[in-house]
Every structure is written in C-alpha cells, then in structure tokens.
Amino acid sequence: MSYVRDAWYVVAWSKDLARERPFAISVMNEPIVVWRSQSGALAAFEDRCIHRLAPLSLGRCEGERLRCMYHGFLYDRAGHVIDIPGENRIPSKMRLRTYPVTERHGWVWIWMGASDAADEGLIPPVIGTDDPEYVLGTGQLDYAAGARLVNENLLDLSHVRFLHAGSIPMSAMWPQEAPEFTRNERSVRTEWWLRNTLCGGSGESPGTRCDFYSCSDFYVPGILIVKDKLFAVGAANSPGPTDADLARPFTVVNHAVTPLSDRRTRYFYSTGPHRDYGDGMERKRDILLEIAERAFAEDRAMIEGQQGIIDSLPRRRFNPTSNDRGVLLFNEIVEKLTDAQTTQ
Ligand code: FES
Ligand SMILES: [Fe+2]
Numbered sequence: 001m002s003y004v005r006d007a008w009y010v011v012a013w014s015k016d017l018a019r020e021r022p023f024a025i026s027v028m029n030e031p032i033v034v035w036r037s038q039s040g041a042l043a044a045f046e047d048r049c050i051h052r053l054a055p056l057s058l059g060r061c062e063g064e065r066l067r068c069m070y071h072g073f074l075y076d077r078a079g080h081v082i083d084i085p086g087e088n089r090i091p092s093k094m095r096l097r098t099y100p101v102t103e104r105h106g107w108v109w110i111w112m113g114a115s116d117a118a119d120e121g122l123i124p125p126v127i128g129t130d131d132p133e134y135v136l137g138t139g140q141l142d143y144a145a146g147a148r149l150v151n152e153n154l155l156d157l158s159h160v161r162f163l164h165a166g167s168i169p170m171s172a173m174w175p176q177e178a179p180e181f182t183r184n185e186r187s188v189r190t191e192w193w194l195r196n197t198l199c200g201g202s203g204e205s206p207g208t209r210c211d212f213y214s215c216s217d218f219y220v221p222g223i224l225i226v227k228d229k230l231f232a233v234g235a236a237n238s239p240g241p242t243d244a245d246l247a248r249p250f251t252v253v254n255h256a257v258t259p260l261s262d263r264r265t266r267y268f269y270s271t272g273p274h275r276d277y278g279d280g281m282e283r284k285r286d287i288l289l290e291i292a293e294r295a296f297a298e299d300r301a302m303i304e305g306q307q308g309i310i311d312s313l314p315r316r317r318f319n320p321t322s323n324d325r326g327v328l329l330f331n332e333i334v335e336k337l338t339d340a341q342t343t344q
Contacts, residue, residue, distance in 0.1 A: 035061060054068055150222070215227050
C-alpha cells in the first residue's frame with residue numbers, strides 16, 4: 001500500500017484529547033501515542049518504549065513528561081529519555097521517534113513525513129468546529145477496509161443515486177448533469193449543478209426556485225470539504241462560481257480519512273448549515289447529521305463488502321468509467337507526491 005507521508009493526517013478531535021490522558025492510535029500501520037501535557041501542550045511519539053517496547057499509551061503523564069509504566073523510563077516532550085530508575089547514566093542516543101503534531105479547525109493533525117519537512121500551510125482549509133459562522137455536528141466511525149477504498153468512495157459521488165437512494169433526499173437528481181473535475185497541486189475539485197430546483201430549507205419563501213451548486217475539494221491525504229450553495233436561476237449557465245462566491249455556503253460537510261492500517265480506516269466528519277440562512281440552525285444541523293450518519297453506514301457496509309471481495313480475488317482489476325475521473329486525477333497526485341516525498 002503506498003501512502004503520502006508528506007501530509008497531515010487527522011488523529012483525533014481536539015475536544016476528545018484530554019490533558020494527561022495518553023491516546024493510542026496507529027497511522028499507516030505505525031503505532032503512535034498522542035498526549036497533552038499538564039500545561040496543554042501536544043506531543044506525538046511512536047508508541048513503544050525504547051527499553052522493552054511496551055506501549056507508552058499505557059504510560060503516565062508527569063507534568064510535561066511521559067513515563068513508561070512498565071519499568072519507569074521517563075521521556076520529555078522531545079522524546080529524550082531523561083530518567084531511568086536505578087541508572088545514573090543515560091546514553092544521549094536514547095530517544096524516541098517523534099511526530100510533528102498540531103491543532104487546527106477542531107482536529108489534531110500529525111505529519112507523517114520527515115519532521116523538518118512539516119509545513120502547516122499544507123493543512124487543508126477545513127471549516128472547523130471552532131468557526132463561529134457555522135453550526136456543525138460531528139461524528140466518526142471505523143471501517144474494516146483500506147483508506148484507498150474510502151477515498152475513492154468520496155471521489156466518485158455517482159454512487160449517491162444508488163447507494164443512498166433511501167437516505168439522501170436529493171439522491172435521484174444527483175447525476176443529471178456530468179460533474180466538472182479540476183486537478184490542482186494537492187487536491188481535486190468536483191463541481192456540479194442542479195438547475196431550476198426548489199430552494200428547500202434555505203430560508204427563501206416556499207416555492208422559490210434556484211440553481212443548486214455543489215463543490216467538493218478532495219485534498220491529500222484524504223480530506224474532503226463539500227460546500228453547497230444556492231444561486232439565482234440562470235447562474236448555472238454563466239462561468240462557474242469563484243472562491244469568493246463560495247463564501248457563506250448554505251451547508252458544509254468536512255470529512256477526514258485516516259489509514260490506521262492497510263485494512264482499517266478511521267473516518268471523522270462534521271456537517272451543518274451557515275448561520276446566515278434563517279432560523280432553527282440547530283435543528284437543520286441535527287437533520288443533516290442524521291442524514292450523514294445513515295448514508296455513511298450505507299457506505300461502510302458497501303466498502304467493507306468490496307474490501308472482502310478484493311481480498312478474495314486479488315488478481316481482479318477495476319474497470320473505470322468517466323465517473324471515475326476524480327479518482328484517476330487524485331491517484332495521479334498521490335503517485336507524484338509519493339515519488340517526491342522525503343521518506344518512503
Ligand atoms: S518497557 Fe518501558 S521502561 Fe521497560
Ligand atoms: Fe456515500
């Protein structure tokens with residue numbers, strides 16, 4: 001399995017990472033412990049004590065330090081061993097691998113490439129749970145399937161009409177017009193229009209019609225930001241909306257796909273409306289979250305089934321159609337970035 005290492009991966013919601021409570025996760029098969037010190041500072045280590053490989057996630061925070069609770073090795077936040085009970089001398093090479101870690105948009109992100117290549121400018125522009133303009137609900141679930149299949153599900157939304165026929169209200173209208181795909185340096189944009197449709201739930205008076213626009217930006221390594229916006233009828237015939245037009249979308253959905261291992265994936269999501277579109281935004285958020293939860297359960301059942309078939313028929317190949325254009329463009333970006341990355 002090839003992964004982009006030079007990228008930021010979501011490992012937790014900021015709100016879920018309590019002080020002095022080490023948290024275990026794996027990313028790309030690597031066990032990692034993420035911990036928040038007594039002062040609130042974050043650190044991420046490989047989750048194995050250098051003494052006898054016990055998990056540090058079973059360790060104890062001591063102020064700004066983390067102690068292995070097997071035989072008591074003590075580590076500072078840079079991963080240096082600073083105390084070995086019963087020993088006077090500590091070899092200076094006794095140091096753990098650490099990962100750059102940061103918090104942004106309500107998520108905790110880890111950089112999986114070489115530390116000196118970590119660039120916080122590469123964190124995708126997710127609409128965060130800390131953004132006061134939106135009313136977002138959140139959730140997460142694990143898939144018994146590889147991240148590639150989850151990413152590909154999100155890059156080819158032609159599945160919505162069939163897989164989500166019973167859960168997403170507009171699913172039947174979804175593919176009436178072919179989407180447009182644009183490849184950027186680290187993302188693929190997918191845009192589609194639904195012309196002259198009813199502007200349900202937008203605060204407009206009943207019966208008002210609009211052109212509905214949906215824009216999905218799928219960033220490396222697996223971050224999807226979907227913005228839906230309503231425009232006056234006829235807007236779909238003019239050149240596509242600019243990023244400025246996309247400010248204040250009616251609703252947003254943020255997704256983060258993290259490969260725990262080659263066959264396990266953690267999926268984080270948030271969704272909700274912008275505050276500017278009428279009253280009752282908390283109620284709208286709850287409805288959107290309910291729809292998302294039903295749809296993601298359908299995705300999970302299908303993707304886990306697909307992974308099972310792929311594993312039992314490893315020589316069978318996919319047969320892409322024009323709907324797979326976004327998948328192909330994204331895989332090209334992944335290939336380019338994995339060839340150029342700082343560590344393999
Ligand atoms: S395994 Fe951690 S101190 Fe022995
Ligand atoms: Fe789906």
